[in-house]
Amino acid sequence: MRFCKITVGDYEIPVYSCNTVIAGSGAAGLSAAVRLYDFGQKDIAIVTEDISAGTSRNTGSDKQTYYKLSLEGSEPDSVREMAETLFEGQCVDGDIALVEAALSVQCFMKLVDMGVPFPVNRYGEFIGYKTDHDPRKRATSAGPLTSRLMTEALEREVREKNIPVFEHLLIVKILKENDKVAGLLCLNLTPGCDREKMFTAFCCKNIVYATGGPAGMYAHSVYPESQHGATGVAFLAGVRGKNLTEWQYGLSSVKPRWNVSGTYMQCLPCFFSTRQDGSDRKEFLREYFKNDGELLSKTFLKGYQWPFDVRKARKGSSVIDILVYIELFLKNRRVFLDFTKNPVQNIDFSVLNDEAYNYLKKAGALFGTPVERLLHMNAPAVEFYKNHGIDLSKEPLEIALCAQHNNGGLDVDIWWRTNIEGLFAVGEVAATHGVYRPGGSALNAGQVGAFRAARFIASKRTGDPADIASFEEISRPQIEEITGLAAKVFKNRSNVNELLDYTRRRMSEVAAAVRDIHRIEEYIRYVAGLIENFAEKVCISDRRELKDVFILYDTLISQYVYLNAMKDYIERGGKSRGSALYYDPDGELIGNLPEMFRFKPDDQGMSNMVQEVTLTRTGVKFNWRPVRPIPAEDGFFENIWRLFRENGSVY
Template identity: 45%
Template sequence: MKSESINIGNFNVRYYAVNTLIIGSGAASLNSAVTLDSIGQKDIMIATTKWGAGTSNNAGSDKQTYYKLSLCGSEPDSVRAMAQDLFNGRCMHGDIALCEAQGSVQAFMKLVDLGVPFPQDKFGSWAGYRTDNDPRARATSAGPYTSKMMFTALSEELKKRSIKVLDNHHVVELLTDKAKTKVIGALAVDTSIVNPHNAFVLFNSVNIILGTGGPGDIYENSVYPLSQTGSTGMAFRAGATGQNLTETQFGIASLKFRWNLSGSYQQVIPRYVSTDRRGNDEKEFLNEHFPDYISLTKAIFMKGYQWPFDSAKVSGLGSSMIDLLVWREISEKGRRVFIDYRKNVSWDRKDKFRPEELDPEVRHYLVSSDAMQLIPIERLISMNSPAVELYRQHNIDLASEPLEIGVCAQHCNGGLKSNIWWESDIGHLFPVGEVNGSHGVYRPGGSALNSGQVGSRRAAVFINRRYNLPVPSRSEFLSVAADHLILVTDQADSWLSSGEKSIKKDVLADIRKRMSGAGSIVRDRNKVASAAAEAFSLYREIKEKIGASTTIELAGCFKITDACLTHLIWLEAIKSYIENNGRSRGSFIITNHKIPETSEFSSPFKDIDLCRYDREVEKNIQEVSFRKGKIKISGVKVREIPVQDLWFEKVWKDYLEDNYLES
């Protein structure tokens, strides 16, 4: 696995040949590397933008959830029941749901063995709790930093196994055969090299595992960590198809320090206020939309359990009314919104805590949690003091200042499509983790982490059994890749000769504004159409608008081009769904007009037309591809959960004959 040096155009390029290149160092990538190594495929390496960057190692929440089959108590559970619950989230293929359910125990136990501290009792029972969209108590958690602990445990294992990691390597292009049927390698920029003409790194590889995470870079209001950019555009350029890109999840999060305000942050019933841009004209803007103290406090409390915005939980004074009202203050009225833990919700001009007027379920929870103190910060300290400490560690004292919030993008259920071995429709390319859009409209909380672990293992197993092939010779590889490489290096040359342009920052800010404006929880038909048109014209011009003088700026040019294509494709997907008469669902509502100003108690959002899955556009999985500069969108029927023949002798025979690896 030694590197060599070759010349391409004006660039001196470092060259590697390797069976499997793993891109990214999130929990999914690391698991596929560790699995490959443990099952015998040693010819692997990881290329990652920055060790420690990405969502797994930098995001969390009040109680970050991992979803798996129930493993304790007397409540019955089964692989099929779990698959059914994943499938019930709509627009998820049944065979993938079955794999995620079946693989969950193995994936979970591996993390336990690696040292992730999931709690168990003295009998070894893995106690669980119910999370959103979970009819059984399948969820578990190792605390606010579950995914970080997964990252740490997997990285320690990676080090023990001496798996090669190329840090500071931002992969900028996936290389394919001429017909775009399979990947053959990739090109990266090593941002630690000062001279950009020496910074390209070329990989000739049989397989690529793509673990680049979700599109964190394309939203202005985002709770993705700043270090998570995402690189889905690169896979689209290589010809891979995406699915369910309309299904991003949004929810209330703090802005200065990006963190989900779920669980106890809401259950202690803090006060919500808005101000003008300068911090004046403070107003408890929620109050006028609720008829009484009991319904307002209940909606805030329920936001703790029901964190992501859900269009189906707005009516009837539901908890998602809170997200919509926050969104409206910020996006339509141009105000700032804060959660204030120092004071109670006020009612009748008094901000006294009124336990006797709380909904019985809310009161019971607070009493059981020893959280009946007089003000929200005291209740939060009593119920979950690490939640307060966490903000203190980021220089925010919840006891002395209000917390500015927004409705932020957190995760996309959609992404690239794959088969049951996580191989995309471009052969030998395996999207794992969040970049793989295996889920549909709803998913149980915690199933993203399960999917990342199950999928990355399945990809590794398939590669080892089917694609453990010799790497083509350098000349063979270059004879296929040369034209593509020249195009990319010519583009880099042109950026370097024009030098850094200050406009780059504005371009990225534009992309983010456009996505948060048109592609967030409220999607206005006309606004989406014009945003998609703007995105398209930006995409046509972007290469001329930007330039670079240094290696880091060069990598930045590739990143911004990627973000531009990603946001264009996401917006086109949303536009197509609306134009084909898809209705509000999951984490968005569709409007044709400004949301009316009203002080009616019921809801200013009472005319939400909810998806009933009785139209083709709603029943089918939306697929999006980008080929020859054109975006193609179509609908495919959801595959049912397969009926299995589990007769042991039959399974055994297929296994011994290696037939079980079919897709």
């Protein structure tokens, strides 16, 4: 790594030059750094806002899942079969599905060797279970904090290898030369940093973009508050998006942000809502369900069927998500789970459906209050909230319908390359999933993507970046654009956090699990106007708020692109699918719900198509193409061996 300084206007900007910069310090980013080092590319650096922040380190569930090829028992499995399962998620490219399946064991075992405690039986088999959208027992778990354990193990490797980590840096610009990576520009968040030293630049040949999902778009989010993403920065650099319409939303607690899936629902808690001031308690589920058996059974199933799934909205448990949405947005109320009280008086477990009754009977939990059942079935789930200051045996838990995972993102190929030369996207920021995905497949995708990007860089993109004189010439006008924006927003008042709160809440209301083209179009106009007049409409009075200015700008760009993708999907005849209900005046209405929940279920007419999205100077451009099928490769060993020996043939 080389170091120098350049001067741009009033700013003295340190510049670090190396072959590859890894942007982000979650499980995917850290894995990419470790793999690059192991493959021999050691001229690298990690750039992060805070290595202790982000989704990988600060999220989980009652049993966080890792998905990989089955490694136990007598049940047959194969790479091809796992690829087919991933491919069947709709709008998934088959070649990427095949790579994720083929490398799942190698990446999983790397984590095992680093000390992540995935459970084995006494014969050494890695015991699995079936997760959602999983025909085999491919799922495993190291507990509620699986991704944190992965991240901690990977960080230990990074520290042991002395890979440079630059903290307190917020990515604000991908620097380019035409359609090729030139470097990164970051805002320096170090406390007490002088104004002239507010920016830091990196000159590099490659960027591994591991910034996570665009969590900052939504107010109601299970992403940790430390995760906001930087997808907008990538769109501004011309990176193509893919499958942006496809998300997962589900019920989660507000403080702390945590999925209330699994046993949190299977213990049958009581749902209620209040006014904003906490008054007027109302157990709103009772107003919808016909009898106690239906209410209790649907609540139980919400644990199995945690993500909102429009297929389960009419007769399944996802109607509960809609009822929560109504309380939050149509009635402007707050929603809580009460684990101290049963949802029906004198609870009679025999009215449960067979699946729920048999599960609770087998678990020995046909007794008591919800918290007593939860303690019996999953005591750590209660302990988790107690460690965060909430005693479920004494107080209610506030929840919302939250954004949890973006199945789409930045378009990549089988080496996780984007359409910008030298820019690779790994982890949730990369679009390798479709409408549906097996639970835990995102953790596998992040590790596989990191492996592939690192392998390609170490084999085909070695060497030094541009010399400093060339870098300065290329980057100066791009840096001046950012410093100019920073100067214009300084005024004698501040509204940046107010705008962040408003835009995020509007996104949760009109473009999350419930979508209507008219409300989406209305909000697009607002976002477009705010972007166009950003420097005039956004103001701060303190330099410490500059971070929020760039987060707001990234959020607005992301919202604008995602909203237009949703609009385009509807205009092309797209119907309700996955975790999104699209209003259709010619559709069917669920029960006695308001008109806005009338919809047509997806007929899979677009399931073999991918929506590609590009932000341009004049708006958003779309391209629809067929999914790439799962490749039918020649499996004859001598042929593959010969090609493998011929340097570069696999790339």
